[in-house]
Every structure is written in C-alpha cells, then in structure tokens.
Amino acid sequence: MPKLTKYFFLVGLFFSVVSRIFSQTSEPAPTPPTNQTSVSAATSGSRSVEIESGNNENFSLVHFGDLIDVDVVGSAEHDWRGSLNPEGAIDGIAAIEEPIYALCRSEKEIAEEIVRSLGKFLRDPIVNVKILDRNGRPYASITGAVRTPQRFRILRNVRLTEILVLSGGLKDRTSDEIEIMRPPNVSCRSASTDKGSMVSRLSDSTRERFVRRASQGGTTFLKVRIGDLLKGKPDANPIIFSGDVITVLSTEPIYVIGGVANPRTLSARAPLTISRAIASAGGFAKDADRTKIVVYRRTEKTTQVLQFNYDEIEAKTLKDIELRGFDILEVGRSGSTPRKSAPFLQVQDLAEQDTNSLPIRTIE
Numbered sequence: 001m002p003k004l005t006k007y008f009f010l011v012g013l014f015f016s017v018v019s020r021i022f023s024q025t026s027e028p029a030p031t032p033p034t035n036q037t038s039v040s041a042a043t044s045g046s047r048s049v050e051i052e053s054g055n056n057e058n059f060s061l062v063h064f065g066d067l068i069d070v071d072v073v074g075s076a077e078h079d080w081r082g083s084l085n086p087e088g089a090i091d092g093i094a095a096i097e098e099p100i101y102a103l104c105r106s107e108k109e110i111a112e113e114i115v116r117s118l119g120k121f122l123r124d125p126i127v128n129v130k131i132l133d134r135n136g137r138p139y140a141s142i143t144g145a146v147r148t149p150q151r152f153r154i155l156r157n158v159r160l161t162e163i164l165v166l167s168g169g170l171k172d173r174t175s176d177e178i179e180i181m182r183p184p185n186v187s188c189r190s191a192s193t194d195k196g197s198m199v200s201r202l203s204d205s206t207r208e209r210f211v212r213r214a215s216q217g218g219t220t221f222l223k224v225r226i227g228d229l230l231k232g233k234p235d236a237n238p239i240i241f242s243g244d245v246i247t248v249l250s251t252e253p254i255y256v257i258g259g260v261a262n263p264r265t266l267s268a269r270a271p272l273t274i275s276r277a278i279a280s281a282g283g284f285a286k287d288a289d290r291t292k293i294v295v296y297r298r299t300e301k302t303t304q305v306l307q308f309n310y311d312e313i314e315a316k317t318l319k320d321i322e323l324r325g326f327d328i329l330e331v332g333r334s335g336s337t338p339r340k341s342a343p344f345l346q347v348q349d350l351a352e353q354d355t356n357s358l359p360i361r362t363i364e
Contacts, residue, residue: 059156061188062102062110063242064088065136070114073126078118083136088185095121104188107131137242138186141355142167144248145174151355152240155364159237160224163246166361170226173267175249178229180222186243245355252325255345256281259288259331268325275313275320277329284331292332296342297324303342 062068064084070093072078080093088103090110096117102110111129118125139151140163147168152158160178164170228236240246251267254277261282266272272280274293284290290310297304312318323329328343 059134061104061106062131063134063137063188064103064186065134065138066131067133067136068102068110069128069130069132070110071128071130072114072118072122073128075122075125078122078125081132093117103185139360140240140242140244140246141358142246142248143355143358144246145171145250146248147171149355149358151358151360153360153362154240154242155362158240158363160240160246161229161237162363163240164248166363170248171250173250173253173265173269174226175251175269176226177249178224178226179247179249180224180238180240181245181247182220182222182241183243183245184219187241254323254325255328257328257330257343257345259285259333261285268323272323273320274308274310274323274329277323278310278331285333287334289332289334289336292338294330294332294339295321295323296328296330298326298342305342 062084067083068081068090070080070090078094080090082090082092084102085091085099087099089099089101091099093100093114096114098117100110100113100117107129111127114127114129115125118127134155135153137153140154141151142163143149146164150167152163152166160180222238224236224238251269254266254268254272256266256277257263260278261284264281266277266280274295278284293308293310295306295308297306306321308318313320328345330339330343
C-alpha cells in the first residue's frame with residue numbers, strides 16, 4: 001500500500017505542475033502601447049509627438065492627397081473630413097476661422113492645435129484625428145535607362161534596389177549614376193532627417209549647405225553611383241518616398257553604320273576607339289571599303305567630318321582616335337558615293353518620357 005500511495009502522490013503532483021504551466025501560458029499577453037491620436041484640452045499643452053520609430057515615421061505624417069478625418073467627440077457640427085488645401089492646411093472646420101496647418105505633421109499634433117482653437121468655444125473638447133486613406137499621395141517615378149519605366153504608389157518602406165528590380169533592371173546603355181530628385185514638402189523628408197540617404201554621410205560643410213537649401217523649401221538631389229550600389233554600400237541604397245523622381249542616367253551613344261556586319265548603337269561608358277567600335281559592330285561587311293571611314297562629330301555650331309583609312313590605322317601609321325559621345329562612325333561601301341552632309345539618325349530611345357503616361361504599380 002505505501003507504494004500505491006506514493007504512486008498516486010506522484011501522479012497528482014505531475015498534473016498539478018502541468019495545470020500550473022498551462023495556466024501561466026494561457027494568460028493574455030500585455031497589449032503593446034499604441035499611438036494616441038485622441039487629444040483633450042487637459043493634454044493639449046504637451047508638444048511631444050508620438051510617432052513610429054525608425055524610417056516608418058514618414059507614413060504617420062500627413063501628406064498632400066491624404067484623406068483626413070477630424071472627429072470632435074459630442075459635437076458633430078465641428079467634425080470635418082477632407083484633404084489639405086494647396087497651402088497644406090485643413091480649412092473649413094466650423095467655428096475655427098484660421099486654417100489649421102497640417103502638412104507633414106502627426107495626427108496628434110493636428111489634434112492638439114484643433115483643441116486649442118476649439119477651446120475658445122467648447123469646454124474641454126476631445127478631438128480625434130485620423131488619416132483614413134494614403135492612396136492619394138504623389139507617385140514616385142523612375143525613368144531613363146531602365147527596362148520598364150513606371151510610377152509607384154508607395155505604401156511601405158522601399159529602397160532603391162527594390163525599385164530597380166520592379167522596373168526590370170538596367171539597360172546596357174546605363175551610365176554609372178542615378179539621380180533622385182526630391183521635391184519639397186512632398187515626402188515630408190528633409191536632408192537633415194533622411195537617415196537612409198547619403199546626405200547624412202556628407203562632409204559637415206556640404207551637409208550644412210544641403211540642409212539649408214532644404215529648409216528653404218528647395219528641391220534636393222541625391223546622386224547614387226551604380227558601382228557603389230553593386231558593392232552593397234548602405235549609403236548608395238536610399239529609401240524612396242512618395243514624390244521622388246528617379247532618373248537612371250544613360251551614357252552618350254556612339255553610332256556605327258554603313259559597311260559593318262551589325263550596325264548598332266554603342267555606349268560611350270568606356271573609351272572606344274575606331275577599331276574597337278568596328279569590332280563591336282561585328283567587323284567589316286563583305287562590301288566594306290576599309291579606306292573610307294568617316295567620323296561625323298557634332299560641335300556647338302557645326303559638324304566636323306573626320307576621314308580615316310583603316311589600313312593605315314592597322315599599320316599604326318595613323319592614330320586610332322578615341323570616339324566621343326554622339327559621334328557617328330560610317331564605314332564606306334564599295335561603289336558608294338560620298339555623303340554631302342552628315343547622316344540623320346532618328347533614335348526614338350533618346351526621346352524624353354512623359355511620366356504622366358507611365359503605368360502605375362502599388363508597393364504595399
């Protein structure tokens with residue numbers, strides 16, 4: 001019997017421990033604190049702004065195009081819903097004569113100011129401010145030497161590399177530079193707060209000039225080297241915001257036409273001589289006249305016509321010159337008559353792209 005009693009005692013102890021463990025794990029987890037956007041007269045004196053930490057802070061601020069709801073508890077006549085006016089303010093709340101400036105401010109900041117204004121007419125007003133819809137924010141766009149130029153509706157954090165991937169990647173004629181234009185007051189980001197860009201890595205004097213220009217409402221420009229981006233340098237992969245205009249710069253073209261196997265447009269990214277350009281175009285065609293090679297070079301006022309004999313270049317008695325951007329290299333053909341003027345090339349790829357006609361993609 002003592003053994004049986006001991007057995008029941010151990011079984012009871014086991015179930016007691018198990019039930020205690022389950023009771024502890026079944027307790028509800030503490031609810032994480034959330035941002036408070038309801039403001040009353042008692043709290044409106046505080047100027048602290050509660051926003052999300054990190055780079056997500058940009059999305060918690062009011063932008064042009066946002067749909068905003070102002071709810072004055074217990075006083076429906078003072079409620080308001082709409083978007084900012086062209087000056088960046090909320091205009092039209094009953095009993096408030098002066099517009100409430102709201103651009104690039106948090107929901108709480110706006111609610112505090114409305115409380116102060118309504119406090120002249122209402123006793124201890126409680127105001128809730130909420131951004132209902134962010135889909136009306138300006139698009140970011142990417143054009144230039146990418147395979148699929150397009151516009152983006154940005155609803156989450158996104159970096160330059162992801163934008164490039166979504167645009168199909170870079171074209172062969174891409175240069176080593178990407179330019180990002182950031183208009184003022186569109187993304188609610190200034191040079192001093194954009195920790196995701198290389199602006200924070202600039203020298204003190206350069207950064208001061210950059211921040212001063214941004215604070216004066218000027219457009220800011222970020223330059224990214226593709227070589228640095230491929231090496232994985234963090235400052236070469238900035239966060240992209242609503243309204244950013246990304247341009248992947250192209251190299252200046254060099255055209256090879258006439259008696260070559262594959263007439264084509266070449267990139268002037270690397271030094272390119274006459275012999276290398278002809279080789280890149282597949283070499284001479286069967287009817288090519290190696291003694292009649294002409295380079296048409298545009299200047300500010302005229303077009304220079306430079307004539308060469310490839311046999312002399314090959315024998316190193318004539319310099320194999322380096323071609324420049326927009327040069328037209330024409331290899332003559334047997335029996336053809338010389339041109340009286342430079343050839344006219346219609347290159348549609350160089351035409352400027354209308355961003356308003358680009359397709360729209362949502363990043364969420």
